[in-house]
Amino acid sequence: GKTVFKVQAENKVPRSFGYIGFNMRNELFQDKKLRLALSHLFNREEMVKKFLSNMVYLANGPIYVQSEYNPGNKPIEFNPGLAKKLLSEAGWKDSNKDGVLDKMVNGKLRSLEFDLLYVSKDSEKYFTLFQQDLKNAGVKMNIRQLEWNALLKNVDEGKFDTVAMAWSA
Numbered sequence: 001g002k003t004v005f006k007v008q009a010e011n012k013v014p015r016s017f018g019y020i021g022f023n024m025r026n027e028l029f030q031d032k033k034l035r036l037a038l039s040h041l042f043n044r045e046e047m048v049k050k051f052l053s054n055m056v057y058l059a060n061g062p063i064y065v066q067s068e069y070n071p072g073n074k075p076i077e078f079n080p081g082l083a084k085k086l087l088s089e090a091g092w093k094d095s096n097k098d099g100v101l102d103k104m105v106n107g108k109l110r111s112l113e114f115d116l117l118y119v120s121k122d123s124e125k126y127f128t129l130f131q132q133d134l135k136n137a138g139v140k141m142n143i144r145q146l147e148w149n150a151l152l153k154n155v156d157e158g159k160f161d162t163v164a165m166a167w168s169a
Contacts, residue, residue, distance in 0.1 A: 008055060016168035017059045018123070020116065023160050027105065028114065036076075037086035041133045043078040047126050083137055087112075094138055101138040113140040114161035119148050123164060 020042070022029040029035055044058050058075035092101040092112055101112040116127055127143045134141045141162075146154065154160045 006053065016166050018164065018166040019059075021163045021165060023158060023162065025158050026114075026161055028110070028112075028161070031090050033086045033090040034092070034112075037083040037090070037137075038134070038139070039076045040079045040083035040086070041137055041139070042076075042130050043133055044075065045078055047129060050129075051125060078133075080133065080137055087137065087139075092138070099135075099138065100140045111140065112138065113142070115142045115144055116162045116164060117144050117146055117151055117154060117160050118164035119146060119151050121145060127164065 022035055024030060048054055048056055048058065060073040060075045087101060091103045093103065094101050095109070096102065098111075102109055103112075104110070116130075118124070118127060124143065124145065127141075131141050131143060151163065155163055155165075
């Protein structure tokens with residue numbers, strides 16, 4: 001009654017994977033360097049260690065890692081230095097010294113700020129870590145939990161910046 005046992009079991013049936021989708025209609029996310037920089041700021045290794053006892057595989061594409069896939073594909077690594085370099089190359093800098101990167105977009109100064117919509121309260125811990133790593137790089141992400149139907153309505157109508165969703169077998 002006082003001992004907790006941790007048992008590792010493996011189910012090779014394809015499971016699910018989560019992702020953050022960018023609204024490509026939003027001019028902010030049309031820049032590949034920006035999208036890649038944000039990906040390099042998502043510390044999946046730390047999340048797997050902290051929340052999942054190191055017992056999951058990092059996705060390296062849309063095909064389940066334990067099925068037929070290209071083992072040459074490497075997961076995008078957490079690399080804040082590379083992310084900052086990519087952001088700089090894309091023209092983002094903190095010109096007004098408010099801690100958030102900005103740049104001129106269509107004649108207006110635009111801060112590098114966006115919303116992430118998600119459903120599951122359990123996911124919030126991942127997005128809170130991501131939010132902090134983004135903040136450290138000068139990016140402001142607001143996380144907003146919505147009920148499933150409200151999230152789908154926003155996605156269907158294109159009224160989102162980024163959205164957290166998942167695929168399941």
